[in-house]
Amino acid sequence: MTDTTATSTERPPVLLQVDDLKKHFPIFGGALNRQVGAVQAVDGVSFEVRRGETLGIVGESGCGKSTTAKLLMHLIEPDAGAISVGGEEVRRGRRGLREMRRRMQMVFQDSYASLNPRLTIEDTIAFGPKVHGVPVKVAKQRARDFLAKVGLDPNSFIRRYPHELSGGQRQRVNIARALALEPDIVILDEAVSALDKSVEAQVLNLLMDLKRDFDLTYLFISHDLNVVHYVSDRVLVMYLGKVVEVGPVEMLYTASQHPYTRALLSAMPAMDPDKRATEPPLAGDPPNPINPPPGCRFHTRCVHAEEVCKLKEPFLTRVAGEGHFSACHMAIEGSGHSQAPQRVAA
Amino acid sequence: MSLVEIENLHVSFRTDEGTANVINGVDLEVEPGEVVCILGESGSGKSVTLRALMQLLPKRRTTISGRIRVAEHDILSLDERKMADLRGPTVAMIFQEPMTAFDPVFTVGTQIVETIKRHEKISEREAEARALELFERVRIPSPKARLKNYPFEMSGGMRQRAMIALALSCRPSLLLADEPTTALDATVQIQILLLLRELQQELGMAIMFVTHDIGVAVEVGDRIAVMYAGRFVEMGSTREVFSRPAHPYTKGLMASTVHGDMKGQRMKAIDGSPPDLTRLLPGCAFEPRCGERIPVCRQVVPAIRTAGPGHTAACVHVGAPAKELA
Ligand SMILES: Nc1ncnc2c1ncn2[C@@H]1O[C@H](COP(=O)(O)OP(=O)(O)O)[C@@H](O)[C@H]1O
Ligand SMILES: Nc1ncnc2c1ncn2[C@@H]1O[C@H](COP(=O)(O)OP(=O)(O)O)[C@@H](O)[C@H]1O
Ligand code: SF4
Ligand SMILES: [Mg+2]
Ligand SMILES: [Mg+2]
Numbered sequence A: 001m002t003d004t005t006a007t008s009t010e011r012p013p014v015l016l017q018v019d020d021l022k023k024h025f026p027i028f029g030g031a032l033n034r035q036v037g038a039v040q041a042v043d044g045v046s047f048e049v050r051r052g053e054t055l056g057i058v059g060e061s062g063c064g065k066s067t068t069a070k071l072l073m074h075l076i077e078p079d080a081g082a083i084s085v086g087g088e089e090v091r092r093g094r095r096g097l098r099e100m101r102r103r104m105q106m107v108f109q110d111s112y113a114s115l116n117p118r119l120t121i122e123d124t125i126a127f128g129p130k131v132h133g134v135p136v137k138v139a140k141q142r143a144r145d146f147l148a149k150v151g152l153d154p155n156s157f158i159r160r161y162p163h164e165l166s167g168g169q170r171q172r173v174n175i176a177r178a179l180a181l182e183p184d185i186v187i188l189d190e191a192v193s194a195l196d197k198s199v200e201a202q203v204l205n206l207l208m209d210l211k212r213d214f215d216l217t218y219l220f221i222s223h224d225l226n227v228v229h230y231v232s233d234r235v236l237v238m239y240l241g242k243v244v245e246v247g248p249v250e251m252l253y254t255a256s257q258h259p260y261t262r263a264l265l266s267a268m269p270a271m272d273p274d275k276r277a278t279e280p281p282l283a284g285d286p287p288n289p290i291n292p293p294p295g296c297r298f299h300t301r302c303v304h305a306e307e308v309c310k311l312k313e314p315f316l317t318r319v320a321g322e323g324h325f326s327a328c329h330m331a332i333e334g335s336g337h338s339q340a341p342q343r344v345a346a
Numbered sequence B: 001m002s003l004v005e006i007e008n009l010h011v012s013f014r015t016d017e018g019t020a021n022v023i024n025g026v027d028l029e030v031e032p033g034e035v036v037c038i039l040g041e042s043g044s045g046k047s048v049t050l051r052a053l054m055q056l057l058p059k060r061r062t063t064i065s066g067r068i069r070v071a072e073h074d075i076l077s078l079d080e081r082k083m084a085d086l087r088g089p090t091v092a093m094i095f096q097e098p099m100t101a102f103d104p105v106f107t108v109g110t111q112i113v114e115t116i117k118r119h120e121k122i123s124e125r126e127a128e129a130r131a132l133e134l135f136e137r138v139r140i141p142s143p144k145a146r147l148k149n150y151p152f153e154m155s156g157g158m159r160q161r162a163m164i165a166l167a168l169s170c171r172p173s174l175l176l177a178d179e180p181t182t183a184l185d186a187t188v189q190i191q192i193l194l195l196l197r198e199l200q201q202e203l204g205m206a207i208m209f210v211t212h213d214i215g216v217a218v219e220v221g222d223r224i225a226v227m228y229a230g231r232f233v234e235m236g237s238t239r240e241v242f243s244r245p246a247h248p249y250t251k252g253l254m255a256s257t258v259h260g261d262m263k264g265q266r267m268k269a270i271d272g273s274p275p276d277l278t279r280l281l282p283g284c285a286f287e288p289r290c291g292e293r294i295p296v297c298r299q300v301v302p303a304i305r306t307a308g309p310g311h312t313a314a315c316v317h318v319g320a321p322a323k324e325l326a
Helices: A065-072 A094-103 A121-131 A136-149 A167-179 A197-214 A225-231 A249-254 A259-266 A307-311 B046-053 B080-086 B108-119 B124-137 B156-168 B186-203 B214-220 B238-243 B248-256
Strands: A014-029 A034-050 A054-058 A080-085 A104-107 A185-189 A217-221 A234-239 A242-248 B004-015 B018-030 B035-039 B062-070 B091-094 B174-178 B206-211 B223-228 B231-237 B305-308 B311-313
Touching (some): A014 A065, A014 A217, A034 A217, A034 A242, A054 A065, A054 A225, A065 A080, A065 A185, A065 A217, A104 A167, A121 A136, A121 A167, A136 A167, A197 B248, A217 A225, A225 A249, A234 A249, A234 A259, A242 A249, A242 A259, B018 B231, B035 B046, B035 B214, B046 B062, B046 B174, B046 B206, B108 B124, B124 B156, B156 B186, B174 B186, B186 B206, B186 B214, B206 B214, B223 B238, B223 B248, B231 B238, B231 B248
Parallel strands (some): A104 A185, B035 B206, B091 B174
Antiparallel strands (some): A014 A034, A234 A242, B004 B062, B223 B231, B305 B311
């Protein structure tokens, strides 16, 4: 399934390119209410997504997943870094944003808060296209079409209001609304996390169908590693605002290289009464991204941490397989970590 | 004698939309030291079942019938004062959101000490020593300093540990756990599950653990009871229910839960949604969504049948073929 022999010319083009994205939220305090620190929510994140691919993003709460998504959508502005869609850097200003939002749409976890309670379902879905200059009649027809596409009967739903819908139905409306602008990329931020399992399964089937029918590219953010495994082609793991590992899904799930990824994977319930956990893989809560630890941010919880981990920050380094990278001193040749590959004289 | 005996429990609420029949004939026994997981999706009646055991349902709008015995007390006939005496030493509860268990304006230490003193004739100093011992037991780092924290000063996982300490402060024989790990990261969830399992074994207490997550149920339960529309549709040892699910709803729920190697396959989702509890039809509540339904399913609520050793399910297809089929 993961075709590592394909040459780069055969691979689909890069649709979304993110370079060194940064967002620090200032913290104010003290008697003078001066800035006393910063939450390093996203701190130098880079990745690319190819057309038709699903990139999964995982990590504990607070690691910067939603901030990354909001930066991509320009709902908040980055401190530094660049975002390109379809090979063009997103231009500042209203027109650049509008064009970007047509190509990239987002679905949030909270299906209720993201719908305007005073708009009918029809107006909710038609709103985006109208803003983008689609004639009212066409926009309304689009609302009906996309309702049908997400499995809701237009005749019984167009006149309803969000509060009259179940959580699963509201999430379908959110998906229809995102698709009504005919985007290339859809960012799904915990989009199925609040749903009951039986509804989650229905919505996952729907997302897979829509991806195929509309040739979509997904950025799938979730804390559920089972679901991410199911939907993703590649997976990116974040820890305290940084990318610690990225790679093809099967490689990441069967041969993860970063100690944090391994801990996340072994924290998943075994789904087998004979293989219950005996030891927690990590102690304590995820640390706060205010004043993160120096060196490798994970060193305070890592069982393999050595002196070098406290001093030097590891960078993403190619490991075993094609397209598989880990930011750990154990993967960096000559890093000084006892388990790092030794430098070989040429 | 069992620690918990629930017989033919029915609970309904008066609502603006009519009477909601939320619990519709629940039977359950829990032995001392046993962990029973109640597994079901939202609205199936899991929390209401636990709340009935603690008499925590709103008196004026609720109608309850049936019988609940906990440690030989007839819960439904107790007055508020007698019930308050049981909360703590006999039965205690933990929640998804620890802030519901704590008063935000007192330190967690004060609240634990006060709870102990309310039920036991011991000095302030002894109660404080017990609180410290509890904090050590639930493995809160720097326990002495942490007792002086207000609830909001703790992180999510630590607050959950503090709530467990509060619940265990009077050494209950039954702990009711209502999705206590649902809001936590998986890395923290597994710590709390392991802690609960360890404390349960050390203290020999029974736990009724409510969850919507099969993975969690399999991780902690000796037995699993699957709830749908206010009835247990399947019950048995964790191993039995997990490896040989008998009820079509349980099978559907497992097929709807992404796990292991399902990649590339379409999810076998259950169609439709749970019934409106103000308009429950006669017969099996799962019938409208069931792929195995036959005409009789609509007519009578299926009897509980034997699916295997210590394993039952309320479905006409389970065990000996139903008479109606012949
Ligand atoms: N608007 C904001 N102001 C200050 N801090 C924020 C803001 N948004 C997010 N944060 C902080 O940034 C960090 C990352 O948050 P988020 O991206 O939401 O994480 P995730 O989605 O991975 O759980 C968290 O510590 C969060 O508290
Ligand atoms: N106090 C109440 N008044 C009216 N309806 C209630 C009350 N408490 C719960 N319900 C309803 O009872 C049903 C079961 O609720 P609950 O036991 O909380 O479900 P869950 O299985 O998600 O814990 C739901 O439909 C809920 O809306
Ligand atoms: S760099 Fe060091 S501390 Fe960080 S993950 Fe690798 S071994 Fe652990
Ligand atoms: Mg988030
Ligand atoms: Mg509940």
